[in-house]
Amino acid sequence: MGNQLDISPNTAKKHVLNIYSKLHVNNKTQALALAYEKGLI
Secondary structure, three states, X not given: OHHHHXXXXXXXXXXXXXXXXXXOOOOHHHHHHHHXXXXXX
């Protein structure tokens, strides 16, 4: 993902962790479950 955005892997990871924090989830699975519950996917 970082390569596509032209940012370092650490920066990409930090962005993902910030998104998880805002969603009040801890990982990708929980984020996907939340998106499914909200009807986003």
